[in-house]
Amino acid sequence: MSSSVPDRNQVLFERAQRVIPGGVNSPVRAFRAVGGTPRFIDRAQGPYMWDAAGQRYIDYIGSWGPMILGHGHPEVLEAVQRAAVEGFSFGAPTEREIELAEAIVAEVPSIEQVRLVSSGTEAGMSAIRLARGATGRSMIIKFEGCYHGHADALLVKAGSGLATFGHPTSAGVPPEVAQHTLVLEYNNVEQIEAAFAQHGDRIACVMIEPIAGNMNFVRAQVPFVARIRELCDRHGALFVFDEVMTGFRVALGSAQSLYAQAIPGFRPDISVFGKVIGGGMPLAAFGTTREVMKHLAPLGGVYQAGTLSGNPVATACGLATLRLIRQPGFFEALGAKTRTLVDGLAEAARAAGVPFVTDSQGGMFGFFFLPELPQHYQAVMTSDNARFNRFFHGLLDRGVYLAPALYEAGFVSAAHTDADIAATIEAAREVMRTL
Numbered sequence: 001m002s003s004s005v006p007d008r009n010q011v012l013f014e015r016a017q018r019v020i021p022g023g024v025n026s027p028v029r030a031f032r033a034v035g036g037t038p039r040f041i042d043r044a045q046g047p048y049m050w051d052a053a054g055q056r057y058i059d060y061i062g063s064w065g066p067m068i069l070g071h072g073h074p075e076v077l078e079a080v081q082r083a084a085v086e087g088f089s090f091g092a093p094t095e096r097e098i099e100l101a102e103a104i105v106a107e108v109p110s111i112e113q114v115r116l117v118s119s120g121t122e123a124g125m126s127a128i129r130l131a132r133g134a135t136g137r138s139m140i141i142k143f144e145g146c147y148h149g150h151a152d153a154l155l156v157k158a159g160s161g162l163a164t165f166g167h168p169t170s171a172g173v174p175p176e177v178a179q180h181t182l183v184l185e186y187n188n189v190e191q192i193e194a195a196f197a198q199h200g201d202r203i204a205c206v207m208i209e210p211i212a213g214n215m216n217f218v219r220a221q222v223p224f225v226a227r228i229r230e231l232c233d234r235h236g237a238l239f240v241f242d243e244v245m246t247g248f249r250v251a252l253g254s255a256q257s258l259y260a261q262a263i264p265g266f267r268p269d270i271s272v273f274g275k276v277i278g279g280g281m282p283l284a285a286f287g288t289t290r291e292v293m294k295h296l297a298p299l300g301g302v303y304q305a306g307t308l309s310g311n312p313v314a315t316a317c318g319l320a321t322l323r324l325i326r327q328p329g330f331f332e333a334l335g336a337k338t339r340t341l342v343d344g345l346a347e348a349a350r351a352a353g354v355p356f357v358t359d360s361q362g363g364m365f366g367f368f369f370l371p372e373l374p375q376h377y378q379a380v381m382t383s384d385n386a387r388f389n390r391f392f393h394g395l396l397d398r399g400v401y402l403a404p405a406l407y408e409a410g411f412v413s414a415a416h417t418d419a420d421i422a423a424t425i426e427a428a429r430e431v432m433r434t435l
């Protein structure tokens, strides 16, 4: 890797940068947070990916979540190939869309109807429009460190105080759009209470990542979620669970099933899905009750549409994926495997005397070079970035591919073998000693 002849990844990265901004089609792929050359992937199979220089990696990104079965599962591949032969896209309804909607509704009791779209961003954006249309209100609440896709109203950070509305986090977002978004601290009950006390009758929805995977891995505490539920009910606001990452990933019933175990009768009002439900194809969804969905076009006045929505190849991929993960014991086995991994990483850190905490649920995990699990974004950002970057590159050099930024979650698939997990822990043990 350190030879003076540029490897093929470097050659491709330079070529890419001439015609693609930053050389990538989604910013985190550029390795800006960790430095170094992004790996251009040639192919993947099971738990492995191979880069353009022929190096194999054990993959803990899984396309940022979708590849819960690993890459190229034979049954999924066959379903996709069969669907592709039948046609790529019709712009007319198909039976497979009903089947996928039925599969989602069957596992998620809060949902009676779903609308399929093509990306998590689109689903999140549409969920907010629906919440605003159904309530006749403009204001939305989100939490710092939660990512809900890149719709204008959601690219907002906290203002200077609770009374002030958000500021755009991206150039090109008009302040007039951001001013309807209030950004609060995750897991802060007092702030959400104060926000409802002040603005209760103007709030259309509260949107949350129930396990925030876009600030590594931070769980919304049960009393926090319970309190938001009560406040939304009292003030007529809708509670939106963004399960694009957690949906069908942390449990078959998604993160909301875990909160329903802890809070009797708990349900969010609107749920947003993506990633796993497409099995690696562009597919996402938002779902809610018939009562709320009746506001959506063509039934109601909230407009939403898509040329490729419910695409027949994507729905085949998603359906085959859901069919496999619905098998009894799937999530128990996946959860146990993920725990073996994070316990091994923690043990490696302990042996090396490196401060380290970790958490996981189902096939999703996170870790921090911190003495205790952070509860909100500011605490996440006290992590030792330089140490994370050394850890990341140490593992990458040893053929283990973690997310290239400390604020991203990790993913284990059903295809990871015990030997893969053991090799990963062994590599971590070596690297931890050098941190």
Ligand SMILES: *Cc1c(COP(=O)(O)O)cnc(C)c1O
Binding pocket: 118, 119, 120, 121, 122, 124, 147, 148, 149, 150, 209, 213, 214, 242, 243, 244, 245, 274, 275, 284
């Ligand atoms: C990935 C993600 C999104 C955005 O989905 P895209 O398909 O990348 O547009 C939204 N919300 C959460 C929680 C996500 O993890």
